[in-house]
Amino acid sequence: MKRFRFTLLAVCLVLLYLGWNDASLYLRNRAPLAVTIGALEKGDTPREWLRISGGTLIMDEAISTSGSIELDALLVPLKADPATPGFRVLVETRDPALLDFFQTYHFKLDSALAKERFHAEHQQEFRVQRDIIGTQITGMIASGNRDKLTTLAKDLGIQVSDNVMLLSEGNQPPTYRGFLFLAIGILGLGKLLLRWPKNESPEAVSDN
The missing domain is CATH 1.20.58 (Methane Monooxygenase Hydroxylase; Chain G, domain 1)
Incomplete structure (x- = not known):
């Protein structure tokens, strides 16, 4: 007892x-805070629920959270300047259009030549400019995801900031x-x- x-x-x-x-x-x-991607890249993270403007999603560097053809979500770098190496903000997205685009490029093309041709024909779709509304993933979940991401990104040759911010698109407190x-x-x-x-x-x- x-x-x-x-x-x-x-x-x-x-x-x-x-x-x-x-x-x-x-x-x-109470409402998403409007902030620019430039401010976030400088380390300014005033609140958790954010509306980020001025950023570009870099689909070339997107990472599948499942690691298989059955996609659940993507982790996509968001940058102010696509040409800048590395990234500070990483967006978790479940946008069906982005998932389908990623799946087509990585799993439905049967040769490197086909991928090169697809990339050349869809250059704009590899650089998605739009505002992002979402909530930071914090606490133990963020810490665990950050460790997994760092390991995976290094294996893929992608530069990742030690204090990368994880943001879940469409999520709110x-x-x-x-x-x-x-x-x-x-x-x-x-x-x-x-x-x-x-x-x-x-x-x-x-x-x-």
């Missing part, structure tokens, strides 16, 4: 932690989830503490 109460206490604390993270993210990002987690966590914690035996402290449970 003691371990069960301790497990419920841990669940409530986790919900409070997750709820606070989501709620604070929403409160900081959760509106209600954080507050829901907070409410459930507070109610659960309050109910648990009210029913806690008077002669037994939470610290004693953790020792067991």
